[in-house]
Amino acid sequence: MRRLGPDDWRTWREVRLAALAESPRAFSSxxxxxxxxxxxDWRDxxxxxxxLKAVADDDAGLVGGWVPEDRGGAVELYSMWVRPxxxxxxxxxxxxGEVVAWATENGHPSVDLWVVDGNTVAERLYRRHGFEMTDESMPHPDHPDVIERAMSCPLGQR
Structure with a gap:
């Protein structure tokens, strides 16, 4: 795993564009x-x-984490993608694990994420890491016919 900074913009760009090409409905872009x-733009x-922005070794996948103002200090895991x-x-x-580690290192109370309703493979992955489904749901921002459900993983017990 590599955590990226502005000087790694080419790496992030390459993997991010591959993700958008392969899974166009998975992202809000x-x-x-x-x-x-x-x-x-990429450096910013x-x-x-x-x-956090991180890529797996061999640029096998990417993930991001950020702290939205409206989530009580929870980190939101987003833009996760793995090359087929x-x-x-x-x-x-x-x-x-990288997002959970980053959130823990920085003292955040939990990690939240949005998963497309019915994506059982992703749900199983997240549950292995302690995420549970919440009652929150919303239409996907760019695809209103797709429903996303929130999952959350409390970090206080780690």
Whole structure:
């Protein structure tokens, strides 16, 4: 696992664009939008003040974590993606673990995330790490026909 900073913008860009190309409905952005980002845009997204960005070894996947103002100090895990050829090989566990570790290191009370309703593979992955389904749900921001459900993992017992 590698935690990235602004100087790693090329790495983040490469893996992020691959994710958007392979799984366009999984993210609240688009390949066309992010292909238009400048070097400055990419560097800004990797500013440590904006949270965590990490990639697995061999750029097998990526994940982000940030602290939304409206979540009581909880970290939100987002933008998780694993290259198809790496799926089923533990990369998702490493990515989730990295966000949980970062949140714990920084004293956050929990890690929250949104999962597409019916994505049982992702739900199983998150449950292995102590996440539980909450009562929160919402339409996906870019695909209103897709419902997302919130999961949360309290960190105080770790």
């Amino acid at each position: 688009s390949l066309a939008r992010e292909q238009g980002y400048t070097e400055s 997204r990797l500013d440590p003040a904006r949270g 050829e790496w799926r089923g090989r533990g990369v998702g566990d490493l990515l989730v």
